[in-house]
Amino acid sequence: xxxxxxxxxxxxxxxxxxxxxxxxxxxxxxxxxxxxxxxxxxxxxxxxxxxxxxxxxxxxxxxxxxxxxxxxxxxxxxxxxxxxxxxxxxxxxxxxxxxxxxxxxxxxxxxxxxxxxxxxxxxxxxxxxxxxxxxxxxxxxxxxxxxxxxxxxxxxxxxxxxxxxxxxxxxxxxxxxxxxxxxxxxxxxxxxxxxxxxxxxxxxxxxxxxxxxxxxxxxxxxxxxxxxxxxxxxxxxxxxxxxxxxxxxxxxxxxxxxxxxxxxxxxxxxxxxxxxxxxxxxxxxxxxxxxxxxxxxxxxxxxxxxxxxxxxxxxxxxxxxxxxxxxxxxxxxxxxxxxxxxxxxxxxxxxxxxxxxxxxxxxxxxxxxxxxxxxxxxxxxxxxxxxxxxxxxxxxxxxxx
Ligand SMILES: *Cc1c(COP(=O)(O)O)cnc(C)c1O
Numbered sequence: 001x002x003x004x005x006x007x008x009x010x011x012x013x014x015x016x017x018x019x020x021x022x023x024x025x026x027x028x029x030x031x032x033x034x035x036x037x038x039x040x041x042x043x044x045x046x047x048x049x050x051x052x053x054x055x056x057x058x059x060x061x062x063x064x065x066x067x068x069x070x071x072x073x074x075x076x077x078x079x080x081x082x083x084x085x086x087x088x089x090x091x092x093x094x095x096x097x098x099x100x101x102x103x104x105x106x107x108x109x110x111x112x113x114x115x116x117x118x119x120x121x122x123x124x125x126x127x128x129x130x131x132x133x134x135x136x137x138x139x140x141x142x143x144x145x146x147x148x149x150x151x152x153x154x155x156x157x158x159x160x161x162x163x164x165x166x167x168x169x170x171x172x173x174x175x176x177x178x179x180x181x182x183x184x185x186x187x188x189x190x191x192x193x194x195x196x197x198x199x200x201x202x203x204x205x206x207x208x209x210x211x212x213x214x215x216x217x218x219x220x221x222x223x224x225x226x227x228x229x230x231x232x233x234x235x236x237x238x239x240x241x242x243x244x245x246x247x248x249x250x251x252x253x254x255x256x257x258x259x260x261x262x263x264x265x266x267x268x269x270x271x272x273x274x275x276x277x278x279x280x281x282x283x284x285x286x287x288x289x290x291x292x293x294x295x296x297x298x299x300x301x302x303x304x305x306x307x308x309x310x311x312x313x314x315x316x317x318x319x320x321x322x323x324x325x326x327x328x329x330x331x332x333x334x335x336x337x338x339x340x341x342x343x344x345x346x347x348x349x350x351x352x353x354x355x356x357x358x359x360x361x362x363x364x365x366x367x368x369x370x371x372x373x374x375x376x377x378x379x380x381x382x383x384x385x386x387x388x389x390x391x392x393x394x395x396x397x398x399x400x401x
Contacts, residue, residue: 016326017347027052028239030366034342042360042374043344047208047317048289049365050239050279063274071267076256079267087273088244090280095214095232097224097246101255104268106203106233107133109243111140112259113199113229114168118143122165125156125196129178132350134170134201143168151175153186160194167194168229173202173216174209177351177359179314181205184216188226199229206283207237208293208317213283224248238283240276242268289364293317296362296371303375307382312357320346320357321378328385329356335381341374 012018025033028051032041050056063083073079084102091100103109114137118124122143126134129150138145144164149155156169169191171182184200191198202215210218217227229251234242245255255262283289300319304311310322323329326347333345336358347356362371 016330022342030363030370032342037340039337039340039342040370040373041342042362042366043342044363045204045236045361046239046365047204047237047293047361047363048213048239048283048286049363050237050282053239053279053282055282056239056275056279059278060271060275063271064269067270067274069269069271071269073267074263074265075267076263081267081270081273083270083273083277084267087277087280090277091232091244092246094280094284095217095230095246097230098249099252100244100246101252101262102268102273103243103245103262104265105241106201106231106235106243107136108261108265109231109233109245110134110201111137112255112261113231113245114138114170115141115261116255116257116259117141117197117199117229118166118168123163123167123196125159125163125167125169127151127171127175127182129175129352130170130172131176131201131203134172138170151180151183153183153190156187157190157194160190160196163194163196167191167196168199169196170199171201172204173200174204174316174318176204176318177320177346177357178312179204179316179318179320180312181209181216181219181316184220184222184227188222192226197228198226199231200227201231201233203231203233203236203243204316204318206232208290212287213237213290234276234279238276238279240272240279242272242276293362293364296364296366296368299368299371300360300362300375303372304378307375307379309378309382317362319360319362321360322355322357324354324356326356329358331385331388332358332381335384336377339377339381341377343374 022034028044028046032039071079088100088102110133118141120142124138124141124143124145126138126147127150128147146159148159173182188198205215207213209215228247230246232244234240301311312320329345333343336343343358343360346359
C-alpha cells in the first residue's frame with residue numbers, strides 16, 4: 001500500500017476539476033493585481049467594500065497599538081480581551097438576540113454550534129445545498145444526518161416526522177453558490193411544529209440584506225423563537241475575519257462549555273475585533289452601500305439576460321451564470337481573463353455535477369461602468385467560447401466519421 005498522489009492529481013486534471021489559486025498582489029477591491037496582471041474582479045465576498053476601508057484599517061492599526069498582535073491564549077484561559085467582549089455585546093444588540101459569541105472563523109462557528117448541540121441519538125436535517133462547513137459539522141456531530149430537497153419545506157416536514165432525539169434543522173440564509181434565499185418563514189414554522197430548532201448560517205446575508213444590514217432574519221422579521229441559532233461570518237460583508245453565533249443566554253453558555261472549536265483554539269487577534277466594531281458601524285449606518293449594490297444587481301441582471309445568459313433566481317450580490325460543464329465554465333472564465341476580468345468558475349464538488357457556473361459577485365465598491373465592462377466582456381467571451389466549443393464538437397464528429 002502506498003499513497004499514489006500523482007495518479008489522484010492526474011485524475012483531478014483529467015476531470016477538469018484541478019484547482020489553482022490566483023495570486024492576489026494588491027488589497028481586495030474591484031481593481032486588483034492578480035498573477036502579475038491588473039484585473040477587474042467580480043469574485044470577492046467583500047459585498048459592501050469594507051475590506052480595504054480606511055477607517056477599518058485605522059481601527060485595526062489603533063487596536064494593534066493598544067492590544068498588541070496575538071490573542072495569546074484561548075478565551076477560557078486568558079485570551080478573552082476587552083475588544084472581543086465589546087464586539088460580542090455589539091453583535092448581540094445588532095442581531096436583537098440576548099447574546100453573541102465570537103469564533104475565529106465561520107467554519108469553526110458552524111462546527112462548534114452543531115457538535116455542541118447534537119450527539120448520538122439526535123437528528124440533524126440539512127438543506128442539500130448547504131455550505132460544506134455545515135455539512136461537515138452535521139456529519140461530525142454523530143447525530144442521524146439527512147439532507148432535504150433544496151429549500152423545500154415539504155421535504156423537510158417528511159424528515160421531521162421521522163426525526164428522533166433533539167432535532168436541529170440547518171440551512172444557509174443566502175445560499176453561497178446560488179444566491180437565493182432560504183424560505184425561512186416556512187422552514188421555521190415546520191421546525192417549530194415538530195419541536196425542532198432552526199439554525200441559520202447567514203454568512204452572505206449580513207450586510208447586503210435587511211434595512212440595516214441585519215441579514216435574512218431582518219429581511220423576514222424573524223426573532224429568537226423562529227431562529228434560535230443564528231450564525232454570521234465576518235470575512236464577507238464585514239470585510240474583516242471571524243464569525244459569531246447569536247442566541248439565548250443558555251445557548252451561548254452551552255457553547256462556551258461544550259463547543260470544542262471554541263474552547264481549543266487561540267482567540268482571534270483583539271485588534272481584529274476593533275476593526276470589526278468599526279466595520280459593523282459602517283455596515284449598519286451607511287445604507288447607501290446597500291442601495292448602490294441593489295442598483296448594480298439590477299443593472300447586471302438586465303444586461304446579462306439581454307445577452308442570453310442563464311442567471312439564477314437571486315436578487316442578492318451573488319449572481320451565478322449557469323454553464324453546466326466544468327470545461328465550458330473554465331473556458332468562459334479564461335476568456336474573461338483575456339479581457340482583464342476575473343470571475344471564479346465554480347465546479348463540482350462545490351456545486352452539484354453538471355451545474356458548473358461562473359460565480360459573479362457584485363460589491364458596493366463597483367461602479368456602474370465597471371458592471372458595463374463586465375457585461376461587454378461577457379457578451380464577447382460567450383460568443384468566443386460557444387463558437388470554439390461548436391468547432392470542437394464538429395472536429396470530434398469528423399474524427400468519428
Ligand atoms: C464563507 C462561509 C463560511 C465560512 O466562514 P469563514 O469565516 O470563511 O470560515 C461558512 N458558511 C457559509 C455559508 C459561508 O459562505
